[in-house]
Amino acid sequence: MIRDPIRAGIAAGWKATDAxxxxxDLALEADVAIVGTGAGGGVTAEILAQAGLDVVLVxxxxxxxxxxxxxxxxxxxPQLYQESxxxxxxxxxxxxxxxxxxxxxTTVNWTSSFRTPPATxxxxxxxxxxxxxxxxxxxxWFERMERRLAVATWTVAPNENNALLRRGADRLGIATAAxxxxxxxxxxxxxxxxxxxxxxxxxxxxxCIPAALxxxxxxxxxxxxxxxxxxxxxxxxxxxxxxxxxxxQTTGRRVMVRARHYVVAAGGIGSPALLLRSGAPDPxxxxxxxTFLHPTVAVAALMPEPVGAYAGAPQTxxxxxxxEGAAADGPxxxxxxxxxxxxxLLGMTLQGFGPQHAALMEAFPHAHAxxxxxxxxxxxxxxxxxxxxxxxxxxxxxxxLTPYLWAGVRRAYRAMAEIQFAAGARxxxxxxERAAPYPSWPAAQAAIDALPLxxxxxxxxxxxxxxGCAMADRPERGVVDPLxxxxxLDNVSVHDGSVFPTSLGANPQLSIYALAARSAVALAAALAxxxxxxxx
Amino acid sequence: xxxxxxxxxxxLGGGLLLAAAGAAxxxxxxxxxxGAEALAVLDAGDRVVLAAIVPALLAGTGEAAGQLDAVIGxxxxxxxxxxxxLQAEVKQLFALLGSWxxxxxxxxxxxxxxxxxxxxxAAFLERWRFSGWRLQQQAYQALxxxxxxxxxxxPGSWPAIGYPGPPEVR
Ligand SMILES: Cc1cc2nc3c(=O)[nH]c(=O)nc-3n(C[C@H](O)[C@H](O)[C@H](O)COP(=O)(O)OP(=O)(O)OC[C@H]3O[C@@H](n4cnc5c(N)ncnc54)[C@H](O)[C@@H]3O)c2cc1C
Ligand code: SF4
Numbered sequence: 001m002i003r004d005p006i007r008a009g010i011a012a013g014w015k016a017t018d019a020x021x022x023x024x025d026l027a028l029e030a031d032v033a034i035v036g037t038g039a040g041g042g043v044t045a046e047i048l049a050q051a052g053l054d055v056v057l058v059x060x061x062x063x064x065x066x067x068x069x070x071x072x073x074x075x076x077x078p079q080l081y082q083e084s085x086x087x088x089x090x091x092x093x094x095x096x097x098x099x100x101x102x103x104x105x106t107t108v109n110w111t112s113s114f115r116t117p118p119a120t121x122x123x124x125x126x127x128x129x130x131x132x133x134x135x136x137x138x139x140x141w142f143e144r145m146e147r148r149l150a151v152a153t154w155t156v157a158p159n160e161n162n163a164l165l166r167r168g169a170d171r172l173g174i175a176t177a178a179x180x181x182x183x184x185x186x187x188x189x190x191x192x193x194x195x196x197x198x199x200x201x202x203x204x205x206x207x208c209i210p211a212a213l214x215x216x217x218x219x220x221x222x223x224x225x226x227x228x229x230x231x232x233x234x235x236x237x238x239x240x241x242x243x244x245x246x247x248x249q250t251t252g253r254r255v256m257v258r259a260r261h262y263v264v265a266a267g268g269i270g271s272p273a274l275l276l277r278s279g280a281p282d283p284x285x286x287x288x289x290x291t292f293l294h295p296t297v298a299v300a301a302l303m304p305e306p307v308g309a310y311a312g313a314p315q316t317x318x319x320x321x322x323x324e325g326a327a328a329d330g331p332x333x334x335x336x337x338x339x340x341x342x343x344x345l346l347g348m349t350l351q352g353f354g355p356q357h358a359a360l361m362e363a364f365p366h367a368h369a370x371x372x373x374x375x376x377x378x379x380x381x382x383x384x385x386x387x388x389x390x391x392x393x394x395x396x397x398x399x400x401l402t403p404y405l406w407a408g409v410r411r412a413y414r415a416m417a418e419i420q421f422a423a424g425a426r427x428x429x430x431x432x433e434r435a436a437p438y439p440s441w442p443a444a445q446a447a448i449d450a451l452p453l454x455x456x457x458x459x460x461x462x463x464x465x466x467x468g469c470a471m472a473d474r475p476e477r478g479v480v481d482p483l484x485x486x487x488x489l490d491n492v493s494v495h496d497g498s499v500f501p502t503s504l505g506a507n508p509q510l511s512i513y514a515l516a517a518r519s520a521v522a523l524a525a526a527l528a529x530x531x532x533x534x535x536x
Numbered sequence: 537x538x539x540x541x542x543x544x545x546x547x548l549g550g551g552l553l554l555a556a557a558g559a560a561x562x563x564x565x566x567x568x569x570x571g572a573e574a575l576a577v578l579d580a581g582d583r584v585v586l587a588a589i590v591p592a593l594l595a596g597t598g599e600a601a602g603q604l605d606a607v608i609g610x611x612x613x614x615x616x617x618x619x620x621x622l623q624a625e626v627k628q629l630f631a632l633l634g635s636w637x638x639x640x641x642x643x644x645x646x647x648x649x650x651x652x653x654x655x656x657x658a659a660f661l662e663r664w665r666f667s668g669w670r671l672q673q674q675a676y677q678a679l680x681x682x683x684x685x686x687x688x689x690x691p692g693s694w695p696a697i698g699y700p701g702p703p704e705v706r
Binding site: 071084086091092187198248249346354359361362364433 | 592593594595614616617619623665666673674677680684685693698703705
């Protein structure tokens with residue numbers, strides 16, 4: 001029997017409130033209110049609680065833990081993902097995967113751990129005035145979080161899905177490397193995306209959040225932060241709506257949190273949306289703008305031998321061959337990784353229907369998939385998307401796919417198909433409505449060159465929402481300063497992936513952990529010795 | 537300065553579909569309940585539309601025919617878990633398809649759904665799949681995702697594709 005640290009903690013008296021069960025409104029006071037319990041919110045909660053501050057965490061999603069994680073897609077997506085994993089951009093051309101439960105996207109992420117690439121930091125220093133963001137200056141923050149979350153080289157052999165990336169790339173002289181992972185005693189199951197059933201993944205759910213709760217932090221879940229009540233350049237209160245047990249409708253109960261300081265960590269899309277709903281000052285129209293996705297496209301391959309892409313650690317090999325040397329003003333660069341495959345998500349993503357779709361699905365055990373993550377936000381023709389609000393206040397991202405991005409998609413299809421044939425593929429299939437299985441590299445090349453690239457034809461996905469509350473050296477070009485402090489609101493900070501001024505060109509979790517730790521340590525110092533709530 | 541809400545409303549472009557669906561709702565013929573398990577959010581008319589579309593999408597999966605009600609129930613449960621704005625879109629889409637105008641003129645299906653041949657339904661799906669009208673493409677993809685998610689959510693669909701299901705860890 002696997003020990004469930006969350007259920008044990010609750011039994012031991014952690015203060016966790018399920019807002020769906022509230023019979024009357026709830027009013028709380030704290031030193032710091034944190035919105036969101038993902039990468040940014042989790043790290044922040046632990047550091048502030050360790051500093052002796054009284055913390056309240058507000059989370060829109062449910063509190064689920066290892067005993068609930070049954071590795072079943074039909075349960076995991078509605079419970080653990082924003083919009084049941086059906087979130088899309090405004091034109092529905094990009095599917096967006098984001099977590100929505102305690103632990104945020106870290107509860108469902110695939111454990112790939114990368115430091116912010118030096119080239120990205122250099123671009124931020126030059127273009128966005130983030131002068132202190134050197135690899136050397138950030139190294140201690142990365143080291144701190146790598147230690148905390150057991151980020152280490154994964155020494156187990158990659159599963160076949162990942163080994164194929166290495167093998168194909170090797171034959172073409174394309175460099176690959178091993179991905180570091182934040183796991184302890186991982187069972188190599190491959191179901192990280194449905195919540196880790198063994199607690200091997202060192203997500204926020206089993207690390208920083210329990211540590212904060214053990215120090216007395218309070219957690220309110222199934223509570224959606226609706227807005228910050230603002231007055232005179234400060235936030236007075238955080239106003240939240242309780243959600244019902246399935247997280248669909250509001251119950252009518254309210255949760256009000258009054259705090260000295262408010263940390264917004266609702267993630268990309270979520271954080272700018274909260275500030276938009278709050279009517280936060282935005283003199284330079286930066287809020288919600290420049291939201292980035294690492295737009296991701298995929299090519300599936302049919303291999304002669306079984307692959308079993310559903311089993312084994314999901315991502316263990318990558319290639320930056322098409323990213324290295326990509327100039328900010330040149331064609332877009334992309335990172336190559338393998339993607340795990342499970343029936344529900346594959347079935348709904350795979351193009352076509354009827355006998356042709358069924359026949360492709362029958363090849364499931366032999367299917368291998370590569371993904372290319374495009375590094376958006378560096379080139380002027382890649383300005384990213386804009387977060388806006390629907391009439392009901394829910395957020396939606398408008399993200400135009402520009403010709404600049406499509407040119408990258410075509411190069412990425414070619415790169416992936418060539419690697420797959422080099423690895424021995426019998427056929428390759430770009431995930432695109434007009435694509436069919438191509439039996440050889442020349443056939444694939446010709447077909448890919450002729451594919452029409454447009455929204456809703458090519459499948460485009462994202463699991464990496466970044467930006468929208470960009471950091472900058474000055475208010476004219478950002479929302480928060482390099483420590484996440486809001487430029488116009490005295491007691492509001494943003495600590496999550498929304499602070500990046502561009503995408504990263506690497507999976508974001510470790511960058512978010514490190515920057516959140518840096519901002520949280522500064523915040524803890526600033527709050528020490530300041531008067532308690534109401535005493536200003 | 538235009539508010540962001542306004543920008544979204546204009547950007548949505550779905551107004552036309554929604555208006556059409558609204559009109560469609562009013563003209564919708566009464567459909568008697570089929571006696572199958574109660575649905576949480578979809579209604580009897582939606583079930584009739586799905587009963588025509590599901591077999592066309594799932595043709596080739598072998599087992600699908602005998603499990604129509606189970607698949608429709610699974611679509612219904614998935615829709616019930618979606619946020620209100622998405623639930624509304626899905627319901628509008630089914631209402632539109634269920635209306636005479638929607639079926640005959642937008643989907644181009646002559647026979648009532650309950651009598652439409654699989655080939656006729658497949659032809660409609662293929663037209664929407666590659667439609668030059670973005671709303672039809674979006675609607676096709678919504679149907680595709682709902683039905684394939686419902687089908688491959690079911691352990692009964694796994695043996696045919698060689699998926700062993702999740703491992704035991706306890
Ligand atoms: C399937 C998947 C796989 C991934 N794999 C990797 C990987 O291998 N490596 C990697 O580096 N990154 C990966 N990522 C991305 C990474 O996990 C995220 O970039 C990171 O967790 C984002 O951190 P965050 O703090 O910005 O937001 P999140 O971790 O998403 O947390 C935001 C939290 O805020 C909550 N929230 C939102 N709005 C509100 C509101 N109004 N009120 C209350 N709460 C709210 C959300 O429910 C959520 O829990 C993956 C993501 C997904 C979805
Ligand atoms: S692969 Fe490892 S980290 Fe991922 S779910 Fe399985 S045991 Fe957990």
